[in-house]
Amino acid sequence: MDGKFETQYPYLSDYLFLNLLNTTKRQRSKRMDFLVDGGGVEEWLKLMQQLNLLDSQQINKLMEQPIDASQLQAFRIQWREHLSQLEIPEYPLDSLAQHIKQAPLYFDSELTPIPSKGGTAGLLSLVSFEMLRGIKEGLFEKVKKCDSAPCYSFFVDVSGKRKWCSMEVCGNREKAKKQYLKTKDSQAQQQQ
Numbered sequence: 001m002d003g004k005f006e007t008q009y010p011y012l013s014d015y016l017f018l019n020l021l022n023t024t025k026r027q028r029s030k031r032m033d034f035l036v037d038g039g040g041v042e043e044w045l046k047l048m049q050q051l052n053l054l055d056s057q058q059i060n061k062l063m064e065q066p067i068d069a070s071q072l073q074a075f076r077i078q079w080r081e082h083l084s085q086l087e088i089p090e091y092p093l094d095s096l097a098q099h100i101k102q103a104p105l106y107f108d109s110e111l112t113p114i115p116s117k118g119g120t121a122g123l124l125s126l127v128s129f130e131m132l133r134g135i136k137e138g139l140f141e142k143v144k145k146c147d148s149a150p151c152y153s154f155f156v157d158v159s160g161k162r163k164w165c166s167m168e169v170c171g172n173r174e175k176a177k178k179q180y181l182k183t184k185d186s187q188a189q190q191q192q
Contacts, residue, residue: 009034009047011146011153011165016053017131018143018154019044020072021080026150035069035076042067045123058114058126065119075099075124079131083143083154091135096128105129146170 010025023034023044035041045062048054054062082092103117103125113129115122134140139156146153147163148170155165164170 010151011155012047012051013155014053015130015134015139015156016048017079017127017134018156019048019051019053020127021076021083022153023072023076024152026152031152033073035072041069041072054126055112057108057112061114062118062122062126065117065122067123068120071120072123075127080152080154083140084145091140093132093135096132099124099128100132 009019009022011022012019013022025032025034034044042063045054045059045067049056049059078092078095099121103115103121105113105115105125107113113126115125117125131140142156142158142160143154144157144162146155146165148165151165151170153165153170155162
């Protein structure tokens with residue numbers, strides 16, 4: 001997917017949990033939170049359905065009860081802080097297991113996880129399940145924060161060499177900034 005979907009979100013991935021973590025961005029030196037601004041949680045869920053990260057059965061179950069954006073924000077803050085650490089000693093697996101315990105999952109005939117409850121508990125259960133699966137598969141060792149200072153996005157670095165969430169946006173911005181500074185420095189040296 002690699003962030004090429006037309007949207008106001010800074011970066012979209014193939015992972016539901018990363019897309020939840022990336023529901024914030026800096027816009028004109030202000031932080032924008034898509035869980036409360038820009039359509040809120042319902043719009044984000046619709047986008048996740050368009051990206052085939054949630055299906056209609058999951059969405060319908062989630063919409064049976066209200067989803068509290070403040071609880072999603074707290075979850076997002078906890079995991080963004082944890083993933084921003086340079087050294088990750090241990091993953092807080094208990095907190096993920098607790099979310100799944102609050103809304104146990106069952107699986108349909110295609111092995112799609114469906115939360116037993118809707119609302120906030122159901123969504124956090126789905127996201128936690130995906131995160132636990134990602135930890136088990138070694139995915140979290142490849143999660144990085146974008147090197148571009150104004151960007152808040154996390155992404156999966158499969159190659160081990162990637163710096164930016166998106167070359168089209170952040171990579172080009174950083175390369176242009178580097179070239180500008182190089183040209184400016186060169187001009188200053190010529191004037192001396």
